[in-house]
Amino acid sequence: MYDKYESPLSSRYASDYMLSLFSHKTRIVTWRRLWVSLARAEMKLGLPVTEEQVKELEENVENIDFDVAAAREKEVRHDVMAHVYAYGKAAPGAAGIIHLGATSCYVTDNADMIIYRDALLYLRKELLGVMANLSDFALKYKSLPTLGYTHYQPAQLVTVGKRATLWLQDFASDLEELDFVIGSMKLLGCRGTTGTEASFVELFSGDTAKIDEMNALICKDFGFEKCFSVSGQTYPRKFDSRILNVLSSIAQSCYRMANDIRLLQHDRQLEEPFEKNQIGSSAMAYKRNPMRSERICSLSRYLMADALNAPMTASTQWLERTLDDSANRRISVPEGCLCADAVLRLAQNVTNGLVVNEKIVERTVMEYLPFIATENILMEGVKRGGNRQELHEVIRVCSMEATARMKAGESCNLLELLAARPEFDLTEEELKAVLDPSLYIGRCPEQAEAYVNELAPVIAQAERTNPDINV
Numbered sequence: 001m002y003d004k005y006e007s008p009l010s011s012r013y014a015s016d017y018m019l020s021l022f023s024h025k026t027r028i029v030t031w032r033r034l035w036v037s038l039a040r041a042e043m044k045l046g047l048p049v050t051e052e053q054v055k056e057l058e059e060n061v062e063n064i065d066f067d068v069a070a071a072r073e074k075e076v077r078h079d080v081m082a083h084v085y086a087y088g089k090a091a092p093g094a095a096g097i098i099h100l101g102a103t104s105c106y107v108t109d110n111a112d113m114i115i116y117r118d119a120l121l122y123l124r125k126e127l128l129g130v131m132a133n134l135s136d137f138a139l140k141y142k143s144l145p146t147l148g149y150t151h152y153q154p155a156q157l158v159t160v161g162k163r164a165t166l167w168l169q170d171f172a173s174d175l176e177e178l179d180f181v182i183g184s185m186k187l188l189g190c191r192g193t194t195g196t197e198a199s200f201v202e203l204f205s206g207d208t209a210k211i212d213e214m215n216a217l218i219c220k221d222f223g224f225e226k227c228f229s230v231s232g233q234t235y236p237r238k239f240d241s242r243i244l245n246v247l248s249s250i251a252q253s254c255y256r257m258a259n260d261i262r263l264l265q266h267d268r269q270l271e272e273p274f275e276k277n278q279i280g281s282s283a284m285a286y287k288r289n290p291m292r293s294e295r296i297c298s299l300s301r302y303l304m305a306d307a308l309n310a311p312m313t314a315s316t317q318w319l320e321r322t323l324d325d326s327a328n329r330r331i332s333v334p335e336g337c338l339c340a341d342a343v344l345r346l347a348q349n350v351t352n353g354l355v356v357n358e359k360i361v362e363r364t365v366m367e368y369l370p371f372i373a374t375e376n377i378l379m380e381g382v383k384r385g386g387n388r389q390e391l392h393e394v395i396r397v398c399s400m401e402a403t404a405r406m407k408a409g410e411s412c413n414l415l416e417l418l419a420a421r422p423e424f425d426l427t428e429e430e431l432k433a434v435l436d437p438s439l440y441i442g443r444c445p446e447q448a449e450a451y452v453n454e455l456a457p458v459i460a461q462a463e464r465t466n467p468d469i470n471v
Contacts, residue, residue, distance in 0.1 A: 009335060013299065013342035015467070021119055022334045025064070028083060030111040032061045034218070035087065035098050038190060041217040044211045047203060053094035057309035060090040080104040102190050105321075109188040112333070114222050114245055119337040120182050123464060127178065127250065131171050132462035133351035133380060135452045138164040142448035145437035146269065146361050147368055156367045157437060160270075160356055162444035164453045167260070170253035172455060177246045188235040189215035189227035194320045205343045232320035241310040241331055242311045247340040248307035251300035254343050258296035265290045268360045273353030277331075292469070303339040306332055345467040347354045352466040365437050369416040370401060376434045381424045383445065394423050 016208055020026060036057045043049040065086055073082035081104075087183075088095030099106075140160035149155055189214045192199050197211050204210040214226050228235055264270035272290050309332035374395045381391045397417070402414035417433075419428035452459075 002465055007335070007338075009338040009342060010358060013345075014338040014342050015345060017122060018243070018338055021115060021122070022338065024066075026115065027111060027138075028064055028066075028069075029062055031083060031107040032057070032087060033078075033221075034073060034107050034110050035084075035102075036061060037218045037221040038100070038102060038106070038214075039094070039097055040221075042097075042203075043206070043215040044217065044413045045214055047100065049097045050471050051098070052419065053097055055089075056091040056094045063090045065089065073430070073437070078104075080107060087295060089375040101192075101203050102192050103233065105188060105234050106190045110218075110222075112427075113185060113235060113330075115188055116184050116199065116333065116337070117182065117224075118247075119183075119326065120178060120243070120340075123247075123250070123337070123340055123344060124175070124178055126187075126341065127171060127175055127466055128459070129348045130210035130254075130351055131168060131175070131442075131455065132347065132459050132464050133461050134168040134171070136163050137351065138168060138448045138452050139163065141356060143438070143441075143445040144356070144358065144361065145365050145441050152263070154371075156372060157365065157440040159441050159444040159448065160361065161448040162441075163260075165448050167253070167257040168451070168455070170256060171180075171250075172458070174250045174253055175458065177249055181242050181246050185224065185239075186226055186228045186235070187215075187219050187222065188231055189218060189320070191215075191227075191231050191233075194231055195231040195233060234317075234321050234325070235327055236315040237310070237317050237329075240329060241314050243333065244307040244310040244336050247336050248304045248429075251303040251307075251343055254315050254347050255297050255300035255384055257302075257347070258290075258293035258350070259447055261292045261293045261354070262297070267364065269364060271355040271357065272350045273355070288326050292346050296343055296350070297348070299339055299343045302400060303336060303343065306336045306339065321458070345469055348465065348467050349469050352464075362437075366410060366435070369437060369440070370402070370412055372440055373434045374414075376429060376439070377418065377424070377426070380434070381426065384425050386423055386425070391422055394418070396422050 004295055036054065039057055040051050043051060043054055068089055069079075069082045069086040072085045073079050076082060076085075079175060080099075083098050087098055091098075091119065138161040140161065141164070142159055144160045145157050146160045146163065147154055148158040148163075189196050196207075200211045200214070201208065219226055257432050261270055261272055265272065271288065272292050274288050285361065311326055313328055314331075316322070378388070380393050382388050398421070399416040400418060402412050406412055415428055415431045418424055419426060419431055424431075
């Protein structure tokens with residue numbers, strides 16, 4: 001196993017469920033289930049297919065001789081016909097009616113849509129897991145003041161929990177988009193070589209109502225409400241764009257959150273989980289690198305780039321179809337789903353074990369709080385008879401002096417400088433009275449709680465888990 005290339009998505013990152021879902025076996029089993037569904041519908045609608053033949057097909061869905069199929073494909077250079085042949089060997093009594101009236105895309109495209117649907121439903125569960133973790137985190141830290149940043153420069157205070165709701169809101173947007181994509185998924189059905197259903201017009205002797213009923217029966221077997229209204233030989237490749245776009249959207253949200261965590265871990269305010277025996281660096285034994293968050297960012301970049309494949313494929317489909325989509329789709333959509341699975345598993349793991357170093361957060365707040373409090377100090381000075389414009393200039397001059405001192409590695413002495421100025425008529429003790437961080441967080445606690453409560457009905461669907469990931 002070590003002498004051939006293996007995708008890291010399968011060897012390191014993706015879940016067993018997703019690897020099984022996109023396995024060759026699942027693909028061929030789904031093809032056979034589609035052939036069973038077609039035969040059953042044709043039997044019900046009066047075509048020369050017997051109940052015994054349908055039963056024989058059903059009993060041999062998973063009786064797959066992959067060696068027979070591979071040998072046949074090498075001979076005929078056609079994967080679908082190779083598996084029609086292998087299925088016929090497993091169910092000889094039904095060999096003559098397998099694939100009746102169908103084209104290759106009946107099994108390939110419908111199977112793809114079934115597998116993609118199941119993948120998106122699984123990713124939805126993982127996304128909800130991340131959201132549930134963030135909801136718990138936001139509520140726990142809704143009132144803990146922390147330094148806010150704009151342009152990655154110190155700004156007004158926020159709270160640790162309120163900041164988490166910004167990440168949570170991004171994921172809620174992804175969930176809305178994902179639900180739309182899942183809700184709009186349709187099957188191709190059995191539409192013929194150019195989407196005209198001509199073969200079934202012939203088989204059903206012009207009774208087109210039976211064609212519609214046949215497609216409705218196939219949809220019902222696989223949990224779909226309907227087929228695409230019109231098609232060429234394939235389902236619209238625009239839908240692959242829709243799938244990869246929502247996966248890219250999830251990657252964008254995960255990247256943003258993980259990057260924020262990386263920045264905050266640099267300042268020791270926040271830390272991702274770190275195992276007891278985990279090694280941060282081969283050379284620097286003291287290090288605690290945010291490697292899971294870094295991996296989220298790394299895989300997310302790949303997923304966002306992968307999503308470009310689908311629009312390029314959709315835009316170059318010629319007339320009723322061209323085959324230059326096939327090789328690309330075999331790679332880009334499955335790997336997009338596997339990558340999204342890996343990213344969300346990591347995101348669940350990180351959000352389930354985030355550590356807030358409250359003393360570091362408090363120290364950072366208090367270091368910058370004198371500057372943040374200057375507006376309140378200005379107002380208090382005016383109340384005591386001071387001139388607003390003169391006081392503003394005093395604060396500016398003193399702030400520059402205090403900043404220069406901090407840049408020289410010394411502590412902030414802004415309050416001491418202001419207390420020494422007669423324009424304010426305030427003692428240092430009186431100035432310190434305004435240094436309560438809770439005075440400067442606005443509605444953060446209320447906003448965090450209200451937003452989590454807004455999402456509560458959605459979060460209630462989540463299964464709170466902590467995936468075992470390969471660190």
